[in-house]
Amino acid sequence: MNAMVYHGPGQKAWESVDTPKVLHPTDAIIRVTKTTICGTDLHILKGDVPAVTDGRILGHEGVGVVEAVGDAVSNFKPGDRVLISCITSCGKCEYCKKQMYSHCEDGGWILGHLINGTQAEYVRIPHADNSLYPIPAGSDEEALVMLSDILPTGFEIGVLYGAVKPGDTVAIVGAGPVGMASLLTAQFYSPARLIMIDVDDARLEMAMKFGATEVINSTKADVAAHIKATTKDGVDVAIEAVGIPQTFDVCQNIIRPGGHLANVGVHGTSVDLQIQKLWIQNVTITTGLVNTNTTPMLLKNVTSGRLQAEGLITHRFKFNDFPQAYEVFGNAAKEKAMKVIISSD
Numbered sequence: 001m002n003a004m005v006y007h008g009p010g011q012k013a014w015e016s017v018d019t020p021k022v023l024h025p026t027d028a029i030i031r032v033t034k035t036t037i038c039g040t041d042l043h044i045l046k047g048d049v050p051a052v053t054d055g056r057i058l059g060h061e062g063v064g065v066v067e068a069v070g071d072a073v074s075n076f077k078p079g080d081r082v083l084i085s086c087i088t089s090c091g092k093c094e095y096c097k098k099q100m101y102s103h104c105e106d107g108g109w110i111l112g113h114l115i116n117g118t119q120a121e122y123v124r125i126p127h128a129d130n131s132l133y134p135i136p137a138g139s140d141e142e143a144l145v146m147l148s149d150i151l152p153t154g155f156e157i158g159v160l161y162g163a164v165k166p167g168d169t170v171a172i173v174g175a176g177p178v179g180m181a182s183l184l185t186a187q188f189y190s191p192a193r194l195i196m197i198d199v200d201d202a203r204l205e206m207a208m209k210f211g212a213t214e215v216i217n218s219t220k221a222d223v224a225a226h227i228k229a230t231t232k233d234g235v236d237v238a239i240e241a242v243g244i245p246q247t248f249d250v251c252q253n254i255i256r257p258g259g260h261l262a263n264v265g266v267h268g269t270s271v272d273l274q275i276q277k278l279w280i281q282n283v284t285i286t287t288g289l290v291n292t293n294t295t296p297m298l299l300k301n302v303t304s305g306r307l308q309a310e311g312l313i314t315h316r317f318k319f320n321d322f323p324q325a326y327e328v329f330g331n332a333a334k335e336k337a338m339k340v341i342i343s344s345d
């Protein structure tokens with residue numbers, strides 16, 4: 001089969017590799033029909049994730065068809081259409097029993113990281129019964145790819161940890177795919193204001209279509225001054241969806257007393273935490289890696305059309321154009337790319 005293989009920082013290739021086989025009774029082999037590229041894959045390619053070694057197949061998102069299952073798999077059979085979760089979970093360990101699947105003792109985020117991933121014609125999914133979701137007949141499978149990672153990440157780590165409530169003023173810093181996922185799912189709770197902050201006007205324009213009530217281009221306006229002028233004393237919830245010190249700093253400068261700062265961004269360096277100002281303001285700061293325990297709920301809202309995830313998809317490619325898909329996604333601002341879908345046919 002062909003797969004997108006990592007060969008060290010800056011090196012990748014769409015090349016021929018061995019087709020995966022069932023290794024454990026709880027495994028399933030999935031024929032991938034649609035996958036996508038995540039910002040995390042770009043971090044890996046920069047060399048920011050040293051646990052990913054030469055020869056690893058990238059990718060942790062996708063949908064497909066069950067090709068084969070091990071003897072212990074009881075929820076799925078060959079021919080079933082499935083959504084692949086970015087988080088693998090055994091369902092039995094201490095963390096799984098707390099629904100902290102991201103820290104499963106025999107799983108967590110391993111696809112395209114510690115084991116071969118989904119940017120391939122076939123992928124082996126360990127603990128298939130807990131790590132796959134059946135796709136309801138007639139679903140828009142492209143939209144469901146948004147459920148592998150970005151929708152649960154934006155919802156769980158941004159909206160739920162941020163404790164968004166009706167009437168809140170919510171600021172989301174970063175209008176990339178995960179920031180957009182927070183924007184879409186924050187609306188479950190009817191916040192009064194949803195302020196999207198980014199450096200790219202095209203992304204901010206898209207945010208307005210997805211339900212932002214206002215946008216701020218942080219290269220053209222002073223975000224803290226704008227928030228100060230238009231709120232009593234800051235925002236109720238600040239969601240950090242970039243992962244650099246500057247954007248974390250924006251969040252800690254605009255949060256009101258009693259507010260929640262929910263960090264979703266993947267940080268590679270330390271930030272300047274202004275604890276001396278924040279402690280007296282009863283601010284809650286949260287962080288996290290997605291657990292995907294909300295995926296079944298989100299799946300219902302996507303299949304019913306309540307959550308319009310397909311709007312995040314800006315570009316479509318076939319598997320043989322995988323390197324080009326990386327080129328476009330890696331130059332997202334120039335290409336006006338949000339999520340790209342790569343399909344088997």
Ligand SMILES: [Zn+2]
Nearest residue numbers: 038039040149
């Ligand atoms: Zn991801």
Ligand SMILES: [Zn+2]
Nearest residue numbers: 090093096104
């Ligand atoms: Zn587990």
